[in-house]
Amino acid sequence: MILDAHDLACRRGGRTVFRHVGFRLAAGEALVVTGDNGAGKSSLIAVVAGLLAPDAGRVSLEGGGGRPLDELIGLVGHRDGLKAQLTAAENLVFARELLGASARPVAEALASVGMSHAADMAVAILSAGQRRRVALARLLACDRPIWLMDEPGAALDAASLRMLAAMMSNHLAAGGIILAATHQPLGLEGARTLRLERPAGAAEPDDPFLEEDWDGELGWPLDAGPAERHADGSRPRTDDPA
Numbered sequence: 001m002i003l004d005a006h007d008l009a010c011r012r013g014g015r016t017v018f019r020h021v022g023f024r025l026a027a028g029e030a031l032v033v034t035g036d037n038g039a040g041k042s043s044l045i046a047v048v049a050g051l052l053a054p055d056a057g058r059v060s061l062e063g064g065g066g067r068p069l070d071e072l073i074g075l076v077g078h079r080d081g082l083k084a085q086l087t088a089a090e091n092l093v094f095a096r097e098l099l100g101a102s103a104r105p106v107a108e109a110l111a112s113v114g115m116s117h118a119a120d121m122a123v124a125i126l127s128a129g130q131r132r133r134v135a136l137a138r139l140l141a142c143d144r145p146i147w148l149m150d151e152p153g154a155a156l157d158a159a160s161l162r163m164l165a166a167m168m169s170n171h172l173a174a175g176g177i178i179l180a181a182t183h184q185p186l187g188l189e190g191a192r193t194l195r196l197e198r199p200a201g202a203a204e205p206d207d208p209f210l211e212e213d214w215d216g217e218l219g220w221p222l223d224a225g226p227a228e229r230h231a232d233g234s235r236p237r238t239d240d241p242a
């Protein structure tokens, strides 16, 4: 199994975030992606996950035992993607039904991240770090050999970071593939690194989320798009007269 990303480019809000990004990861290999805020780490994860179309290039899979790439990917994004009203165990059961179950039972996956005690607790009442650990347990409980991890160490304490490093190493030793974006060292020995730099001449956008279709999750006004500008190019303030 080889995950091949070839000459990828990504544009968001009309601006180039990165271009000419490529890598090949074979079974047992990891790539750690670093870069400043806004360099495009999450965007690269989203492109490889198939959640964001690249502006150029392609992501493909060689091997994979007849399963398509999207059925091999397990994703831990910025947000945990857990269902708050379900318990930790129920979240893992749900994910296994949706994504395919690994050989590791739910209880064992939760135990691996030190969350056995929370198996029957609603995720809504867990702390940020505890939720992160449940999201990591979900990777263990599902049969997804390619792990895409966006800031996997976010909100984790020192002991949990060591647990994360061991979990990732074990996954690689078992023939998995990892693409991880991070600001903090992950303690992953032998992993390759890729540092994303903003392309020369590409300025940091001012308020980019107004430039793309916004899903309204934060309640941002959907009609505050690029068309809404004064003649001098400035944006209307919310207290401007209509």
Ligand SMILES: Nc1ncnc2c1ncn2[C@@H]1O[C@H](COP(=O)(O)OP(=O)(O)OP(=O)(O)O)[C@@H](O)[C@H]1O
Binding pocket: 012, 013, 017, 035, 036, 037, 038, 039, 040, 041, 042, 043, 044, 204, 205, 208, 209, 210, 211, 212
């Ligand atoms: N929905 C969006 N619409 C327009 N531009 C976006 C959108 N999401 C991200 N961007 C822009 O894409 C660029 C890359 O963002 P991305 O989140 O990939 O960076 P990052 O390297 O993960 O940053 P961080 O380290 O802060 O998490 C940024 O300039 C950002 O403003």
